[in-house]
Amino acid sequence: MKTKQKRLSSILQDEGRVIIAGPCSAESQEQVIETAKALGADGRVHFLRAGIWKPRTSPGSFEGMGTKGFEWLNQAKAITGLPVATEVGSVQHVSEALKHGVDMLWIGARTVSNPFTIQEIAEAIRGVDIPVLVKNPLCPDINLWEGAINRFLRAGVSEIAAVHRGFSQSGKSTLRNNPNWSVPAMLRERIPNLPIICDPSHIAGNHTLVAPIARRAMETGFNGLMVEVHPNAEVALSDAAQQL
Ligand code: PEP
Numbered sequence: 001m002k003t004k005q006k007r008l009s010s011i012l013q014d015e016g017r018v019i020i021a022g023p024c025s026a027e028s029q030e031q032v033i034e035t036a037k038a039l040g041a042d043g044r045v046h047f048l049r050a051g052i053w054k055p056r057t058s059p060g061s062f063e064g065m066g067t068k069g070f071e072w073l074n075q076a077k078a079i080t081g082l083p084v085a086t087e088v089g090s091v092q093h094v095s096e097a098l099k100h101g102v103d104m105l106w107i108g109a110r111t112v113s114n115p116f117t118i119q120e121i122a123e124a125i126r127g128v129d130i131p132v133l134v135k136n137p138l139c140p141d142i143n144l145w146e147g148a149i150n151r152f153l154r155a156g157v158s159e160i161a162a163v164h165r166g167f168s169q170s171g172k173s174t175l176r177n178n179p180n181w182s183v184p185a186m187l188r189e190r191i192p193n194l195p196i197i198c199d200p201s202h203i204a205g206n207h208t209l210v211a212p213i214a215r216r217a218m219e220t221g222f223n224g225l226m227v228e229v230h231p232n233a234e235v236a237l238s239d240a241a242q243q244l
């Protein structure tokens with residue numbers, strides 16, 4: 001099932017949207033391959049996502065399987081033809097991900113909040129032809145989000161997309177992260193040609209709320225979705241409640 005990989009930009013141009021799906025974290029060979037096979041068979045998915053290093057709020061939580069997970073991602077890619085994406089939060093992560101042939105990188109919400117780290121990661125990617133997805137920072141600070149994107153643009157990264165995953169909030173809400181839809185709308189005004197993808201999984205925090213958020217995003221002009229899926233979500237090692 002090997003075909004020449006399409007670039008992120010040509011997927012967006014030809015199909016009008018990009019779909020990225022996969023587990024929150026790569027947990028085992030079986031889990032990664034079972035997920036990839038199902039997504040490949042579904043036919044609508046362009047990239048397989050899986051976290052190799054997980055930025056957890058509290059120490060002692062599952063922090064990812066680390067570099068051995070790349071072997072599973074590459075097996076999944078060989079079987080399904082799906083290119084793979086993972087999160088990087090440091091220069092060392094970038095170097096490991098590139099060494100293991102990852103096709104697309106994303107920068108998580110916690111990392112985007114730190115301009116020092118973003119600058120270092122942007123420098124590490126300079127001259128490398130790889131797409132970068134920049135999630136919104138935890139707080140609804142559009143300047144911080146735009147600033148991170150501009151650091152990658154200045155480093156010459158030619159394929160960049162923003163990912164809206166909602167903002168931290170205090171107090172009670174049915175959603176895990178506040179979508180605050182006006183912030184991505186403002187980003188679109190500031191950088192008109194930038195693709196903006198929605199991650200309804202981290203906005204929802206619960207699998208029952210993912211579909212309506214995804215629908216709303218697509219109806220209001222988002223350029224695609226990044227969705228967490230797991231073959232047995234109840235026992236997932238991270239983000240169990242929100243994975244489809
Ligand atoms: C993730 O995509 O699994 C993740 C950790 O995302 P975020 O940075 O949006 O919390």
Ligand code: MN
Pocket residue numbers: 024025228238239
């Ligand atoms: Mn997650």
